[in-house]
Amino acid sequence: MDNPLSYLNYSKFMQDAIIAALNTKAFPNPKVAAVLTDNNGNIKSTGVHHGPGTNHAEMDLISKTTIEKDDILYVTLEPCFHSDTSPSCALELLNTSIQNIVIGDLDVDPRTNGKSIELFKNKGLNIQFEYNANNLINPHYVNQKINESTNTLIGKIASSQNDYIYNDQSDDKYISNNISLALTHILRASVDGIAIGKNTLLIDNPKLDVRQINIKNSNPTKIVFWGSDPNIETHLSKNSDFFFITSFNHQADNVISLLDENFEVNKLLKMLNINSLLIEGGNYLHKYFTANAIYDKFYWFKSMNDITSGIKFSDEVINSLQKNYKLINKFPLKDNHLTTYTYI
Numbered sequence: 001m002d003n004p005l006s007y008l009n010y011s012k013f014m015q016d017a018i019i020a021a022l023n024t025k026a027f028p029n030p031k032v033a034a035v036l037t038d039n040n041g042n043i044k045s046t047g048v049h050h051g052p053g054t055n056h057a058e059m060d061l062i063s064k065t066t067i068e069k070d071d072i073l074y075v076t077l078e079p080c081f082h083s084d085t086s087p088s089c090a091l092e093l094l095n096t097s098i099q100n101i102v103i104g105d106l107d108v109d110p111r112t113n114g115k116s117i118e119l120f121k122n123k124g125l126n127i128q129f130e131y132n133a134n135n136l137i138n139p140h141y142v143n144q145k146i147n148e149s150t151n152t153l154i155g156k157i158a159s160s161q162n163d164y165i166y167n168d169q170s171d172d173k174y175i176s177n178n179i180s181l182a183l184t185h186i187l188r189a190s191v192d193g194i195a196i197g198k199n200t201l202l203i204d205n206p207k208l209d210v211r212q213i214n215i216k217n218s219n220p221t222k223i224v225f226w227g228s229d230p231n232i233e234t235h236l237s238k239n240s241d242f243f244f245i246t247s248f249n250h251q252a253d254n255v256i257s258l259l260d261e262n263f264e265v266n267k268l269l270k271m272l273n274i275n276s277l278l279i280e281g282g283n284y285l286h287k288y289f290t291a292n293a294i295y296d297k298f299y300w301f302k303s304m305n306d307i308t309s310g311i312k313f314s315d316e317v318i319n320s321l322q323k324n325y326k327l328i329n330k331f332p333l334k335d336n337h338l339t340t341y342t343y344i
């Protein structure tokens with residue numbers, strides 16, 4: 001299969017940079033990677049950032065290779081203008097022969113926010129963009145830096161052409177194709193936590209791990225909104241890597257009783273030290289989260305097939321997506337497509 005990121009319109013080397021960044025752990029800093037290619041389109045070097053106190057991706061790359069004037073640098077986030085615990089990457093890059101830089105996103109950090117790009121342009125460098133690379137890798141970054149929001153919530157659903165989210169006539173639990181699946185794994189690798197509902201655990205038994213793509217050691221915290229069903233004991237031992245969120249008390253390390261009329265997702269995420277959560281829910285969860293209008297982003301994967309019997313995606317959620325959210329992009333994924341939304 002082609003790299004699934006090619007379907008989101010990223011060039012080959014930005015795809016490589018995104019995967020390299022997703023393979024790092026940098027929090028509270030953003031995951032960033034840089035890829036340098038020569039004039040034959042071969043990768044000369046890759047740089048990554050490993051978190052506070054370590055080299056930024058550009059500095060990591062500069063320390064490993066000599067940049068020549070025909071090289072192209074792909075970097076997932078605008079190089080920092082400011083110097084902090086590390087030097088200004090923009091100034092350090094200007095000390096090399098670099099002439100061509102492709103940037104994933106502007107850095108919303110006010111200390112940089114477009115200043116490096118302006119400086120590069122003033123110095124005559126050729127600057128291009130492949131927007132949404134950093135937003136994809138670090139979905140929490142904008143909230144963390146400018147909105148002072150405690151967390152970032154992302155919804156995801158897969159449906160048939162006629163909006164069914166579950167097919168009770170098929171043993172195959174996947175409604176969408178392998179590109180949709182691989183992109184879902186990229187979304188999983190970008191967050192700290194993933195949540196599903198009880199029936200998804202019981203029917204689909206998803207592993208919620210990151211496979212399909214070349215990303216190692218990504219272990220988002222797994223959460224199941226279990227609800228009120230007292231038959232929990234055998235499921236707890238079978239799924240000891242999940243936190244069960246319940247509306248009743250139960251003595252076990254991985255049970256958190258929080259689901260009542262005052263339920264606040266922020267409180268739960270704070271307890272679990274989660275900043276970004278992907279909700280791979282069914283109707284109940286998506287109704288709850290869209291009714292409370294708290295998704296920052298929503299990803300809807302849709303196949304071209306019709307399903308004749310099962311569960312239909314709730315009209316309430318669809319109406320809320322249309323009313324309260326802005327459609328950002330529609331990407332063809334062979335016989336599927338992906339529509340992305342953001343909260344207005």
Ligand SMILES: NC(=O)c1ccc[n+]([C@@H]2O[C@H](COP(=O)([O-])OP(=O)(O)OC[C@H]3O[C@@H](n4cnc5c(N)ncnc54)[C@H](OP(=O)(O)O)[C@@H]3O)[C@@H](O)[C@H]2O)c1
Pocket residue numbers: 156157158159164165166175196197198199200201203204225226227228229247259260263280281282283284285286288311
């Ligand atoms: N196509 C897709 O992408 C996709 C994804 C996920 C699921 N599905 C399908 O959708 C169907 C339903 O999924 P699901 O039941 O796992 O998900 P769901 O309907 O979203 O979640 C239902 C569970 O949430 C519990 N809950 C209780 N209080 C809650 C609260 N305040 N907030 C949130 N949840 C609360 C409910 O428990 P109580 O009723 O006990 O209170 C219930 O067990 C399944 O057949 C699954 O296969 C499809």
